[in-house]
Structure formats: structure tokens, C-alpha cells
Amino acid sequence: MGRLDGRVIIVTGGGQGIGRAFALGFAKEGAKVAIADINGPAAESVAAEIGEAGGEVLAVVADVSSEESTKAMAATVVGHWGRIDGLMNNAAMFQRPQITDGPIEEIPVEEWDRVMAVNLKGPFLCCRAVIGQMKEQMYGKIVNISSGTVFSGRSILHYVSSKGGVTAFTRVLAKQTGDWNITVNSIAPGLTASDPERDQSAYEGRVSARSIPRVQEPDDLVGTGVFLLSSESDFMSGQTMVVDGGAVMH
């Protein structure tokens, strides 16, 4: 028996990296997984992997920064499976495409706006799109992906600011939704080797800062995601769990 048996879970940004690991891991635990990504072929490819392994899966093209698109995403999932039990707000702009890692004067204003639109407004819009369905069910699990950089203060300025917003958003939304048995929690990953095309020394450079001294892989986040989307965490809300091998501690 899987820990997510029969649960309908949307994973945004599930087409690659950490989102792909979540999608595969949740399917292994028995969830019906909707992979929502702006990159349609990537979502289809992960869906094919899950389908070949016998899982129930749906690929949905969605831009989390668009209200219309997130509403359509939720409607597609409800139309297909009749409910939404979990939302993993994972999509974000971080390393692909590369964003400016530099002093405040060098961050283009348009880039600041786009990072906020995807990383902060995105989770807001996705939650807004699913919350009515979850309230009707009197049950739902929302997980927002923040970042360990919120606690370490490490660069990148607009990226970290957006993730600080995600942590704050998690707390307030948790207060707003508890009456309907909806939990809202967050995971703050450490630097994770999610991009095989990136210079791998960047990942190796973090190893010495960790209590568990090795490179963090996308699979390292799956167990916490499963826990926060399963009934095991039904009395826990508004929390941020740092998963980074014991680097920052809060």
C-alpha cells in the first residue's frame, strides 16, 4: 500500500529537476499525478515515464504566472479525476533560464517582475485555482517550495526575496484554510543538483557546509514531499521544513 494511494496531486514544474523527482516519487506512492509545466514536451516525457511504470498520470501545459492558465489547469484535473487532494507548488525561475546573480543595480527591473510573477504570484494563483475544490472536499494539502537561501541570506536577490514571500504566504494561507482541513506547508531545499548541464562544481562547493557532507540530489526532497501530502501531516500547517543535509538550522 502506498502512502499517497488514490490521491490526486498536481505538481507544477514537474517536467524536469526536482519537480520530476516529486512526480515520479508521488506516483510510486500510489498518487494520480498531474504534471503541470510551461514546457509541454517535458511534462509529456515525465508522464510517459510514469505511465510506462503503470501509474495514473496527466500532463497539463500551464503557465503558473497566468490566472487563466492556472484556472484551466485546475479545471482539467477536476474534469479528469473529479477532485484535487494535493498541490505541490514547485515551478519557479531559478537556474533555467539563468537569472542575474549580482548587485542590486545590475538586476533588470523586468527580470525582478518576471521572477516575482512566476515564483510568488505563481503559487498564489495555483492555490487560488484549487482552493474552492479543496474547500468543497473539506480536505486538501498544499506544499510550497521555498528555499534554504531565505535562512542563509545567500544570493540571488530577487530569487531569495520571492522565496521569502513564499514562506510568509505559506503561514498566512495556513491560518486562512484550517477550518476546511486544508494544510499549507513549505519545503526549503538546499542547493540541489537538478541541472545536469550546470557546472557540477557549484553543487560540490556546498558539501562542506552540510552536516551530511554530500551533494544534494532531487530525490532527497521526495520523502518530505510525500509526508506533507499524505495524511501523516494532517495536524501540521504553516510550517517550513528545511531539507539541506543540515546546513542552515532554524
Ligand SMILES: NC(=O)c1ccc[n+]([C@@H]2O[C@H](COP(=O)([O-])OP(=O)(O)OC[C@H]3O[C@@H](n4cnc5c(N)ncnc54)[C@H](O)[C@@H]3O)[C@@H](O)[C@H]2O)c1
Ligand atoms: N535546484 C536547487 O538548488 C533549488 C534550491 C532551493 C529551491 N529550489 C526550488 O525548487 C523548485 C524546483 O527547482 P529546480 O532546480 O528543479 O528547477 P528547474 O529549473 O530545473 O525546473 C523548473 C521547472 O518549472 C517549469 N516552469 C518554469 N516556469 C514555469 C511557469 N511559468 N509555469 C509552469 N512551469 C514553469 C520549468 O519548465 C521546469 O520544468 C523551484 O521552486 C526552485 O526555486 C531549487
